[in-house]
Ligand SMILES: Nc1nc2c(ncn2[C@@H]2O[C@H](COP(=O)(O)OP(=O)(O)OP(=O)(O)O)[C@@H](O)[C@H]2O)c(=O)[nH]1
């Protein structure tokens with residue numbers, strides 16, 4: 001979804017290079033960044049969740065000459081979605097709201113299936129975003145044609161091009177076909193935007209904004225990473241909510257000695273509740289003092305700081321709690337390495353506010369009883 005920023009009289013469109021693993025999406029974007037004649041460009045960035053091997057490549061630029069529409073300049077955001085990125089949330093986030101796609105096909109032998117799977121993946125993600133592949137500006141670039149066993153371009157696109165998109169032959173590593181594919185896709189994109197602005201039916205939608213402060217590259221990247229993280233959390237929560245406890249795969253077991261020293265002679269009576277607070281887990285317990293039968297509240301915080309195995313069992317505790325007692329051997333790096341115990345004052349030490357609340361509540365109950373009795 002292209003944006004039209006009135007504050008800068010500028011239209012921004014998003015182009016994603018998408019392809020099978022090692023087909024060359026990243027090489028295209030990196031090469032393009034070097035060879036593009038530009039009026040203005042930002043930095044070349046690579047980003048993705050920390051645990052992901054492959055990352056998205058990203059840059060934005062303002063082209064030189066010829067790409068102005070109705071006195072408004074054009075800015076393009078260019079992304080590479082390497083086939084090696086398997087996290088669905090990451091793939092969806094980068095493709096979200098895209099205006100155009102360069103599909104990078106691999107000409108090497110025995111890559112037919114990879115190309116087809118990648119194209120179907122692209123079509124599926126676009127559909128989820130209410131975009132039809134047949135309708136968006138798209139170019140198929142057949143890359144890696146320098147391979148000694150490369151297949152004919154016609155053979156490569158035979159399975160991939162039911163919609164008759166323009167086809168470009170390429171060896172992205174040698175910059176061959178990189179500018180050509182980009183020129184083709186931006187030309188179609190600009191034509192569609194012109195159509196839209198002329199009030200004709202167009203497959204590119206334009207959203208008008210008035211934003212004097214253009215987002216920095218870093219802000220754009222941070223937004224993507226936050227969205228990927230959030231989407232992943234939601235998916236995990238959804239999966240967990242559908243499963244029963246016994247369905248979930250076991251992730252190890254941890255045994256902790258949790259009783260602080262000044263709670264000696266007490267035993268756990270009831271779990272009041274447990275909740276996740278950011279990265280940590282809080283568990284509230286009622287402890288019963290065996291000699292007097294007095295209840296006390298104990299709060300246990302499981303601090304999620306995965307560390308190397310050597311730090312496990314060495315965590316700090318408050319109130320003289322016995323540290324980690326026994327930990328099953330795996331998977332250690334996902335388990336909390338430290339617990340914090342917070343002892344709460346015994347009932348007799350409750351702050352006056354509690355007495356106020358309790359007094360008010362009992363007053364209301366007595367008042368209602370008197371009212372009912374006098375009515376009878
Ligand atoms: N011989 C040759 N090698 C290429 C060509 N394009 C890319 N490569 C190489 O292929 C490998 C994978 O290229 P990338 O651009 O990283 O591939 P990708 O599409 O981003 O996919 P992944 O990184 O596998 O997720 C790299 O070692 C590139 O140097 C090409 O046209 N010819």
Ligand SMILES: [Mg+2]
Pocket residue numbers: 022026054082084
């Ligand atoms: Mg790569």
